[in-house]
Amino acid sequence: MWGQETLFWICSIALIACALLVVFSPSTVSSAMFLILGFFFLAGLYMLLHAFFLGVVQILVYAGAVMVLFLFVIMLLDPKIIRRWWFKNAAIIGGPLLVAALLVQVAHILRTAPWHITVDAQPLTGTLIEIVRPLFTTYLLPLEVTGLILMVAAIGVVVLGRRDAP
Amino acid sequence: MITLNHYLWVSIILFSLGILCIVLRRNTLMVYMGLEMNLNAANLALVAFSSFSGRIEGQVLVVFIIAIAAAEVAVGLAILVALYRKIQSVGTDDVRVLRG
Secondary structure (H helix, E strand, O other), X not given: OOOHHHXXXXXXHHXXXXXXXXXXXXXXXXXXXXXXXXXXXXXXXXHHOOOHHHXXXXXXXXXXXXXXXXXXXXXXXXXXXXXXXXXXXXXXXXHHHHHHHHHHHHHHHHHHOOOOOOOOOOOOOOOHHHHHHHHHOOOHHHHHHHHHHHXXXXXXXXXXXXXXXX | OOOHHHHHXXXXXXXXXXXXXXXXXXXXXXXXXXXXXXHHHHHHHHHHHHHHHOOOHHHHHHHHHHHHHHHHHHHHHHHXXXXXXXXXXXXXXXXXXXXX
16 A cells, blocks of 8 residues: 555646646647646645645646636647747846745745744645635625626626627 | 654645646646646645644645635636637737736
8 A cells, every 4th residue: 555655746747847848838738738637636635735626626627627628729839930949048048046035045044034834733634624614604794705806807897708808 | 663754845846747747737627727727735734734723724725725716726727728719829928918
């Protein structure tokens, strides 16, 4: 039986490998496919953190809905135009430099920050009721507003998608 | 022993790759994919904090982020398709209508 550590290393290394392949893959379709695969490994990490509901939502919403939308739009556009290996010339030096600066700073923070977290805090059980109860009590108003935003987004997409779009 | 820092490292590496994707690629679809990677890196950090501190609020926040990200992707891709109808391109350098 594999321990949690082995599963963590498998999931995280596979996730980062998938992310690298997304960035450096020449074809947009294979980038999207690798992103789907990466989201599966990310769901695995959520499950290792006992966030089972979020793992399932990650697969359903991201791998299932969002990335299918991506693939649908890629299919809709002209593949000749989007398949070009398009790197910005100016960004080949600047981009990695920016990312390196970010990584150095965050690495320093991660090494020095004293997280005020007790290791043996009351552990989460990972049941659905645990995450749903605050959603419908403390965070009821944000939940309703999120529903409103989703509806506005749906109407907006319909308006944008019209033939005589403004 | 896997600690909180391990998860945060995975999160920041994923975030960096998302930024790299946004900056490096000249394709608007790839920019959106980089944005998704950034959002997921933030989600991973939130879930890790939530799980290691025994508080559920982080995971509640992740639920909201996922919902807003889905709305954002839908609107963004609709804008992309509308733009493609106008200029027949998805390159970031070809969009110059807003330039004064």
